[in-house]
Amino acid sequence: MAARRSENPHAIFIPFPLQGHLIPSVLLATKLASKGFTITFVNTESIHHxxxxxxxxxxxxxxxxxxKAGLDxxxxxxxxxxxxxxDRSLNHDQFMECLLHVxxxxxxxLVGNLIKHDPSISCLITxxxxxxxxxxxxxxKLVNISFWTEPALILNLYYHLDLLKKNGHYDPLDKCDDIIDYIPGVKSIKPKDTMSYIQATDTDTVSHRIIHKALFGGTKSADFVVCNTIQELEPHTLLSLNxxxxFxxxxxxxxxxxxxELVSTSLWSQQDCSSWLDNKPIKSVLYVSFGSYxxxxxxxxSEIACGLLESGISFVWALRPDIVSSNDTALPLGFEExxxxxxxxxxxxxxxxxxSHPSIGGFLTHCGWNSVLESIWCEVxxxxxxxxxxxxxxxxxxVxxxxxxxxLCEGDLVKREEVTNKFKDLMNGEKSQEMRIEIKKTKRTLENALAKGGSSQRNFDQFVDEVKVKIDQMK
Incomplete structure (x- = not known):
């Protein structure tokens, strides 16, 4: 086996084929390469196209x-x-069945061929x-590194599906109003705040089967798990997982x-909004996006559009063509005019x-984890x-x-009157200044974690060192 190793670790890196997973994977690949790793990055043909x-x-x-910047x-x-x-977006279940079985x-x-042509490969990052x-x-015989792209809290909840099931909070969800306070590392959480797959009435979907097989048949057995989160924001959960x-x-x-960025990860052509934003006052514009998938x-x-119109607040709305369906007009007739x-x-x-543009003062978001972290970094x-x-x-x-x-709404229904009021609250209301103070503090936590000697920097360096030790042990 010694002939298979080299001084610098060589890892095959395979992200999950959705843009929200691809973005941090590309960034982690470049971060590892900057530490001396050789990375062979593998996209699906569809994502590459x-x-x-x-x-x-x-x-x-x-x-x-x-x-060209010197990364291998x-x-x-x-x-x-x-x-x-x-069309994977509009045929979700068929797409997931292929990822599960095919x-x-x-x-x-692919991995067999890569190793055959380059025996230095020693790690698999997925x-x-x-x-x-x-x-x-x-x-x-590769070191198995699992990359968790979401908060540690979510992985911890998935890891304890047995406890959730035992207590009536999963499969089936019988106790919708009872607080969940028995998960190690989680002080308390309401059932409505757990992931949609835990709240589901049908737990035999392809997504549920992927979660069970991936986490219980794979991630729990990984040699290392790296997570796109911050020690100081999830201390109790991380202590439990470790x-x-x-971890x-x-x-x-x-x-x-x-x-x-050195690498493009966008699956659609991006329109430049800077010239339009340049003409708007500081923190006056609401950015609206519901993510890539x-x-x-x-x-x-329609209710959000009418709420925007009635609020009078300036906005930039990134509206994917397939957010409703590939051939259906999403907005009310005449709205754009x-x-x-x-x-x-x-x-x-x-x-x-x-x-990051100075004119942006708020973000209506679906709360994808990348969007949350980016919003914090920009203090929005x-x-x-x-x-x-x-x-x-x-x-x-x-929240x-x-x-x-x-x-956006306190109940199950989205109503334009409430939408209008929430937009005004976020941009100019009583809570607006309080949130801006808190998000500055949270941004500082992120900066400190990434700084020299910060928790994320220390954890990353320790991870790299321990991967190298593991590689030597497998020789």
């Missing part, structure tokens, strides 16, 4: 610029089992939601220059560039409207724990 299509000058290798990152693609042109064979073949890493890492396996909080994983209804979008002097509606944009308070999976739990952290956001 979407990125290439979004670029003005398509590139067969998205890491070309990173290599190689790049290749693998099939996920579906044709490149298949993709492992393609990955197995998103925690993949179902095959344990099998692949054992077969090829008692079960080596490292290394977030937020951002590039050195927040808005300057989740869907909502025409009714919800009505708000042409008030708002800018674009199919997609560079979110970091928008959030949030209006929270979670749509699925981890977003409900992220909302709890933002209830850290006090840096408010809810």
């Amino acid at each position: 979407s990125i290439a299509k979004s670029l003005a000058t398509p590139d067969d290798d998205i890491f070309t610029k990173a290599r 990152i190689r790049y290749t693609t693998v099939s996920d089992g579906l044709p490149v042109g298949f 993709s492992s064979a393609h990955v197995d073949e 998103d925690s939601f993949h179902v095959w890493p344990l099998m692949i890492s054992e077969k090829y 008692q079960t396996q080596p 490292y909080a290394i977030g937020p994983i951002f590039p050195n220059e927040f808005t300057q 989740a869907h909502t209804t025409k009714h919800v979008l 009505q708000v042409k002097d008030q708002g800018l509606i674009v199919p997609w944009c560079n979110q970091k560039a928008v959030l 308070p949030m209006i929270c409207f979670p749509l699925l999976t981890d977003q409900f739990t992220n909302r709890k952290l933002v 209830d724990d850290w006090k840096i956001g408010i809810n």
